[in-house]
Amino acid sequence: MEKPLEYLVRKPKVSVENPPLLLLLHGVGSNEEDLFSLTNYLPESLLIVSVRGPLTLGKKSFGWYEVLFTTGQPKINLEQERESQKLLLQFLDYLKLNYNFDESNVWIGGFSQGAIMSYSIGLLHPEKVKGIIALSGRLLEENKAQVTVSEKVLSKKVFISHGTNDRVLSVDYARSVKGYLESIGVHPHYQEYEEGHSINREMLKDLIQWLEVQLGNQS
Template sequence: MEKPLEFLVREPKAPSENPPLLLLLHGVGSNEEDLFSLTNYLPESLLIVSVRGPLTLGRNSFGWYEVLFTTGQPKINLEQERESRRLLLQFLDFLKLNYKFDESNVWIGGFSQGAIMSYSIGLLYPERIKGIIALSGRLLEENKAQVIVSEKILNKKIFISHGTNDRVLSVEFARSVKGYLESIGVHPHYQEYEEGHSINREMLKDLIQWLEVELGNYN
């Protein structure tokens, strides 16, 4: 099976037969090296794979789907978003064939557009994903309408962080996701920070602590 997407890998620093897997998805206009720079700080038990979006936007610049502003309002290319979801699920199958990891302990997380894709994969295919990390993202209304509330959704571990000074994706998006999740019976770890559209040291520290607790026995 050919690899469906480009990626970088950090093997677990603590050797394990069946490590938990963390997929990292970058924001629009970035690439797989962006979030890979965080891997030195993340729990040693994890097999971490940082994935490149399939759309080439420029030199070393990639995305998961295009956003058009022709009407004055952001309109996403839903066909591209669906295709990126398909490729990510195919990519998970590719990883199964090439790496050893615990298929019941797969986590997905990202920043901005990568967080949007993480919500989509984690909530629409809950049997494939144990936990979601959403840094400065939102849940697409089109995908929310497709969520089927099940035990696998209700047991989902979700970390949400967002800057109150975010001028790219307003903190209201994060508050909306929190409200929606709580309305269906999911209680995410939710934190706001005095920050713009970025990941600061405090966010990273909180994420590491949350991951270490949730991974529990794997550390």
């Protein structure tokens, strides 16, 4: 099977036969090296794969779909977003052929557009992942309409963090996802920070603690 997407990998730092897998998805205009810089801090038992978006926007600049602001409101290219979902599912199959990991213990997370894609995969293909990490993201209304509330959706572990001073994606988006998830019976770990559109040390510390608890609960 051909490699569907470019990526960087950090193997577990401890000996684990079937490690949990964490997929990291960068924001628009960035690349796989961005979130890969966080891997030194994340739990040692994880197999971590940082994935590059399929759309080339410039030198070392990639995305998962295009966003147009011609009307003053962000209008996304839904076809490209759907295609990126497909590629990520193919990529998971590719990883299964090339790495050992626990297929029932897959986590997906990202920043900004990467968080948006993480919601798409986690909620529209809930059988594929155990948990979702959304850093400064939102759930697309077009995808919310497609969610089927099932046991697999209701069992999702979800971590949401967002800056109250975010001028790119307002914190209202995060509050809206929290409200929606709670309305269907999913109770995310939710935290706001005095921060803009970025990941600060406090967010990272809280994410690490949350992940350690989640992974520890499974032993």
